[in-house]
Amino acid sequence: MFPIDLLDGAHDGTPPSQNSPLLQGLNDEQRAAVTLPQGHALVLAGAGSGKTRVLTTRIAWLLQTGQVSPGGIMAVTFTNKAAKEMNTRLSAMLPYNVRGMWIGTFHGLCNRLLRAHHQAAGLPATFQILDTQDQLSAVKRLCKQYNVDDERFPPKQLTWFIAGCKEEGMRPKDVVAADPDTKKKVELYQLYEEQCQREGVVDFGELMLRSFELLRDDAALRAHYQRRFRFILVDEFQDTNKLQYAWLKQLAGEMVNGQLQGSSSVLAVGDDDQSIYAFRGARVGNMSDFVREFGVQHQIKLEQNYRSYGNILDSANALIEHNSQRLGKNLRTDQGAGEPVRVMESPTDLDEASWIVGEIKDLVRNDGYSRQEIAILYRSNAQSRVIESKLFNAGIPYRVYGGMRFFERAEVKHALAYLRLIENPHDETSFLRVVNFPARGIGARSIETLQETARAAGCSLSDAVTAVGGAAGTKLQGFVAKIDVLREDTEGKTLRQTIERMLEVSGLIDFYSTEKEGADRIENLKELINAAESFVTQEGFGKDAVALPVDETGKALTQSPASQGIDSSLPMLDLPLGGVGATAGTDAETGETLSPLQAFLVHAALEAGDNQAQAGQDAVQLMTVHASKGLEFDVVFIGGLEEGLFPHENAMSDKGGLEEERRLMYVAITRARKRLYLSHSQSRMLHGRTTFNLPSRFLDELPEGALKWLSAKGGFGSFAPKIAAAGAYGAGARGQFGSYTPKGPEIFANPVVPVQKAVPGHGIVKGKSVFHTKFGEGKVLAVEGTGDDARAQISFPRHGTKWLALAIAKLTVVD
DNA sequence: ATTCATTGCTTTTTT
DNA sequence: AGCAATGAAT
Numbered sequence: 001m002f003p004i005d006l007l008d009g010a011h012d013g014t015p016p017s018q019n020s021p022l023l024q025g026l027n028d029e030q031r032a033a034v035t036l037p038q039g040h041a042l043v044l045a046g047a048g049s050g051k052t053r054v055l056t057t058r059i060a061w062l063l064q065t066g067q068v069s070p071g072g073i074m075a076v077t078f079t080n081k082a083a084k085e086m087n088t089r090l091s092a093m094l095p096y097n098v099r100g101m102w103i104g105t106f107h108g109l110c111n112r113l114l115r116a117h118h119q120a121a122g123l124p125a126t127f128q129i130l131d132t133q134d135q136l137s138a139v140k141r142l143c144k145q146y147n148v149d150d151e152r153f154p155p156k157q158l159t160w161f162i163a164g165c166k167e168e169g170m171r172p173k174d175v176v177a178a179d180p181d182t183k184k185k186v187e188l189y190q191l192y193e194e195q196c197q198r199e200g201v202v203d204f205g206e207l208m209l210r211s212f213e214l215l216r217d218d219a220a221l222r223a224h225y226q227r228r229f230r231f232i233l234v235d236e237f238q239d240t241n242k243l244q245y246a247w248l249k250q251l252a253g254e255m256v257n258g259q260l261q262g263s264s265s266v267l268a269v270g271d272d273d274q275s276i277y278a279f280r281g282a283r284v285g286n287m288s289d290f291v292r293e294f295g296v297q298h299q300i301k302l303e304q305n306y307r308s309y310g311n312i313l314d315s316a317n318a319l320i321e322h323n324s325q326r327l328g329k330n331l332r333t334d335q336g337a338g339e340p341v342r343v344m345e346s347p348t349d350l351d352e353a354s355w356i357v358g359e360i361k362d363l364v365r366n367d368g369y370s371r372q373e374i375a376i377l378y379r380s381n382a383q384s385r386v387i388e389s390k391l392f393n394a395g396i397p398y399r400v401y402g403g404m405r406f407f408e409r410a411e412v413k414h415a416l417a418y419l420r421l422i423e424n425p426h427d428e429t430s431f432l433r434v435v436n437f438p439a440r441g442i443g444a445r446s447i448e449t450l451q452e453t454a455r456a457a458g459c460s461l462s463d464a465v466t467a468v469g470g471a472a473g474t475k476l477q478g479f480v481a482k483i484d485v486l487r488e489d490t491e492g493k494t495l496r497q498t499i500e501r502m503l504e505v506s507g508l509i510d511f512y513s514t515e516k517e518g519a520d521r522i523e524n525l526k527e528l529i530n531a532a533e534s535f536v537t538q539e540g541f542g543k544d545a546v547a548l549p550v551d552e553t554g555k556a557l558t559q560s561p562a563s564q565g566i567d568s569s570l571p572m573l574d575l576p577l578g579g580v581g582a583t584a585g586t587d588a589e590t591g592e593t594l595s596p597l598q599a600f601l602v603h604a605a606l607e608a609g610d611n612q613a614q615a616g617q618d619a620v621q622l623m624t625v626h627a628s629k630g631l632e633f634d635v636v637f638i639g640g641l642e643e644g645l646f647p648h649e650n651a652m653s654d655k656g657g658l659e660e661e662r663r664l665m666y667v668a669i670t671r672a673r674k675r676l677y678l679s680h681s682q683s684r685m686l687h688g689r690t691t692f693n694l695p696s697r698f699l700d701e702l703p704e705g706a707l708k709w710l711s712a713k714g715g716f717g718s719f720a721p722k723i724a725a726a727g728a729y730g731a732g733a734r735g736q737f738g739s740y741t742p743k744g745p746e747i748f749a750n751p752v753v754p755v756q757k758a759v760p761g762h763g764i765v766k767g768k769s770v771f772h773t774k775f776g777e778g779k780v781l782a783v784e785g786t787g788d789d790a791r792a793q794i795s796f797p798r799h800g801t802k803w804l805a806l807a808i809a810k811l812t813v814v815d
Numbered sequence: 816a817t818t819c820a821t822t823g824c825t826t827t828t829t830t
Numbered sequence: 831a832g833c834a835a836t837g838a839a840t
Contacts, residue, residue: 079829107830131830204830239829279827380826385832402828439816606830626827648826664827687825688831 022060022093026053033300034058036267038067040252040260040294042237042287043269046331047316047670048307048632051269052082055233056089058267059101062231063094070100072230074251077105078239080607082630086235102229106244107204108606110211114202115594117221121214123202126598128420129605130196130203133408134429135159138201141432142192145451153184161185162192166205167281169212169243199428199460208243215250225251230264237270237290241281245289252294260294272327273320276626276664278656287327305331305670307632309338311706312676316669318703323659331670340708341676343699349383349640349684353390356637359677360396360620363635371397373634375621377668379646382686383639384622391620401623406531406609411512411521415528416604418506419499422487423598425480426460435461435479438511442479446472482506495532495596531609535600625668636672638665641680642693665698678702 023031030050033043034057045051059075062068077083083104090098102109111129114121130138139162140155142148165175172190177183196202202210215222229251234240240248249255253262268290275284290296305313313331320326346352356376363369376387384400391398406412414437417430425431436442449472454464462483465476486505490498503509503525512518512525594602621633640646647661669676680695769780 105830110830129830132828207830276827277829280829382825382831441816443816608830624827645826650826660827685831 020061020064022057022064026050026057027304029300029302029304030054030057033267033302034061036265036298036300038265039297040266040290041268041298041300042291042296043267043300043302044327044329045269045271045302046305046329047271047274047667048305049302049331050304050306051235051271051302052085052089054302055235055267055269056086056093058233059090059231060093068230070098072228073100073233074102074109074229074231075104075233075235076109076248077103077235080105080108082235083108105606106247107207110207110247111602111606113211113214114207117214117218120218120221121210122197123210124200126423126594127200127202128424128427128598128601129207130201130429131408131605131608132159132204133413134201134605135162135203137433138195138429139188139192141428142188142195145455146188146191148184148188152181153188158185158188158192162189163203163205164281165189166203166209167241167243169209169246171209195428199426200424201427201429208247212243212247212250215247222250226253226262226264232264232266234266234268234270237268238272238275238284238287239270239277239282240286242283242286245283245286249293255293258293266290266294271329272325273323273329273663274629274667276629276660276667278660279651284325301329303329303331305333307673308333308670309335309674311337311340312669312672314706315341315676315702316666318706319662319669319698319701320666322701323662325656325659337706339675341678341702341706343707343709343711344677344679345695345709345711346679346681347683349386349681350390352639352679352681353386356387356639356677356679357390357394357396359637360391361394363675369634371618371620374637375623375628375631375633375635375671376637376639377623377625377628377671378639379625379648379664380640381624383645386685387622387639397617397619398622399619401621401627406524406527407604408608409521409524411508411524412528415499415503415506415508415525416601418483418486418502418508419597420601421462421483422490422498422502423595423601425462425483428461431461434506435476438507440475440479440507442472442475446476450476495536495600496529498597499529499532531604532600535603536596625664628671629667632671632673634673635675635677636668637677637679638668639679639681640684641678641696641699642684643696644691644693645684645686646696647698662698662701665696 023034026034030053033041033054036058043051043054045054055075059073062073063070075083075086077086086103087098090101090103102112104112114123114127115125118125118127136155136159139158140150143150143153143155143158165171172186172193175182175186175189177186196206215225232248232252234248248266249260252264252266253260255261268287270287272284272287275282278284291299308316308331310333313333314337317330344352344355346355360371360374363374364371376384378384378387381402388398388400407416414434417427417433420427420430421434432447435447446468450461450464450468453467454461457464457467462480465473465480467473468476482505486502489505490501493501508525509522512521515521625638638646643649646665647658651657651661678699680693680699683690683692685691
């Protein structure tokens with residue numbers, strides 16, 4: 001369907017030096033992609049085909065051959081991680097620095113655009129960004145104000161509705177509301193917008209939508225950026241939603257009779273087979289739309305895989321073949337077949353976990369694999385629990401990805417709220433978050449009065465405090481005065497000093513130091529200071545901003561970009577953000593500079609921080625399949641390959657659901673370099689009850705020749721080789737296998753690690769020293785309870801005395 | 816204001 | 831089952 005279009009790099013008549021060191025080691029397809037001539041192009045980059053390398057080399061190539069200066073390049077990604085990776089690689093490849101380019105996430109770049117043109121966009125210069133939590137609390141507040149029945153309109157659903165509308169590019173007036181429920185939602189959407197506007201805040205969707213509208217409605221501005229960005233590169237194009245696609249079109253040129261006209265070149269890199277975010281609005285269809293509307297001339301497929309052995313790729317290829325909606329692509333490798341893909345069936349999820357743990361022990365002990373090169377992937381987060389407990393009991397270090405991110409933690413959010421109030425006393429989300437935290441006797445009643453007063457007077461909460469009388473009024477005024485003092489105190493101070501002062505004045509530190517679980521919260525607040533410090537250093541605040549000469553057309557000014565005066569000390573937000581001939585840091589209209597504090601707050605919202613657990617040394621990696629995208633490991637376990645779980649039953653409702661699940665499986669398989677294990681269990685504890693599931697249909701879709709069934713080993717081999725016997729424990733067999741409930745001794749013959757309940761002694765005894773991954777070494781003061789309920793009281797020198805549940809806390813006995 | 820009890824939710828997730 | 835968030839009781 002898509003012909004491979006190998007280009008020799010000499011189409012535009014001026015053959016660039018094909019022997020450039022940049023092109024060394026690239027295969028023909030990669031080289032063709034890197035040296036593409038001007039014009040729009042689509043690169044279908046299979047898993048492990050060197051996609052990031054192609055993207056970065058392409059940029060380096062464009063610069064090196066003088067086709068464009070850094071200012072003429074935009075590279076868009078989805079995650080901060082990907083953007084960072086691109087930056088890092090580019091800095092390594094290029095002799096000069098990378099700052100002049102616009103490299104970032106969609107939201108990051110939108111933020112940049114809106115900062116530069118906040119006036120045209122109708123936003124205050126210091127607008128702040130609401131994350132998902134903030135958005136939810138804003139909606140809750142709204143619902144309360146308008147007495148919305150939160151049974152019928154759960155705030156969470158409203159936030160989904162609003163985000164969904166924005167992703168589709170729809171303002172309240174654009175939504176077709178047929179039924180009264182939708183009408184009500186649209187009404188609330190409208191009110192929510194007004195509230196955000198009043199408070200000077202934007203949510204993630206708004207960043208995208210607002211900057212799209214800015215470009216759409218301001219022809220001069222649009223023309224400027226269209227001229228500036230000669231080359232636009234988009235990573236993970238299959239994950240773009242409708243709005244992001246429309247946004248790209250605005251930057252790339254003008255639509256004339258359904259065809260895009262413009263002088264810029266858009267390179268979209270993606271893999272339709274790895275599209276796993278349709279559930280949150282991604283449109284794979286953007287790929288074919290792109291080809292049609294942009295009049296794409298060149299399509300290149302990167303099918304050479306440098307990651308996995310043949311059996312793994314054969315499995316991936318065979319599986320994805322079952323999808324009908326594909327552009328068509330087959331991965332190949334020179335590495336040989338490698339080991340077969342191992343498949344295992346276990347009677348229960350506990351056995352499955354035990355088996356995985358045993359296998360990992362062998363891999364590490366006998367085969368010399370390092371733990372961090374082993375990943376356990378699962379469809380849903382709930383599955384990690386069992387595996388974690390088995391790993392823990394076996395004393396194998398592991399790391400779970402996902403969960404709370406740094407800037408999302410309650411104490412950090414509290415601190416950020418105070419900081420936001422310093423900048424903007426009218427930020428009501430922040431105001432309400434901390435007006436009574438730490439508790440200062442301002443109850444719900446007082447707040448209600450304040451809200452009524454503010455509404456009556458048509459002013460913000462903080463302005464309304466003086467109008468509230470009585471004891472409540474005094475307390476409220478005290479709070480506002482506290483913030484005012486803080487604002488004056490920190491005027492002109494460094495970010496570090498500001499945060500330290502805030503922690504003191506707010507009473508947060510005092511509060512947490514009296515809390516019993518407060519020690520690690522204080523730790524996190526201290527960490528906030530560190531985060532701010534490294535933000536300041538990295539972003540180069542405090543150094544003089546240097547003007548960057550911007551060529552109108554974005555064309556190379558000189559052959560040596562190093563001489564263009566790009567200064568690495570330029571903070572990203574200070575860059576001349578367009579506006580014709582803008583000068584960084586000074587131009588009041590376009591290059592307005594944020595204070596370090598403001599910039600840090602933006603950073604905190606836009607980049608929620610690492611969500612990895614302790615960056616432990618050599619630990620087995622646990623994560624959902626979604627989280628594994630873009631990563632690779634020597635050994636991969638995929639657990640829970642059962643109907644209803646993977647493919648997940650909730651995903652099967654819509655027509656594309658099964659295919660998306662299959663792509664998810666495809667992503668999972670292609671993470672493995674050397675060895676792949678697939679596993680399913682006959683029964684599983686799910687939502688508190690034991691369920692019995694058939695093996696996943698995906699197992700049927702793999703090539704028999706690439707697989708090796710291990711189940712025989714355990715005595716359940718009678719069911720293998722597999723699916724032919726599937727009916728035997730199908731729906732009719734539900735009762736029959738009821739006795740496999742995880743109770744009593746292990747039925748299964750491969751129990752490398754004894755079941756938890758069989759171990760009354762966890763080794764943790766009064767008087768012993770234990771090690772906790774976070775708190776360090778501590779002494780056991782007491783032990784209580786048995787089995788899963790066992791708890792120990794442990795005294796840590798740096799974190800005080802804590803009660804820890806042994807089933808949860810990661811403790812190892814120190815001899 | 817703090818603590819305890821009840822209720823609801825539970826696919827995947829970035830920004 | 832387990833957790834978070836809400837509501838009632840002290």
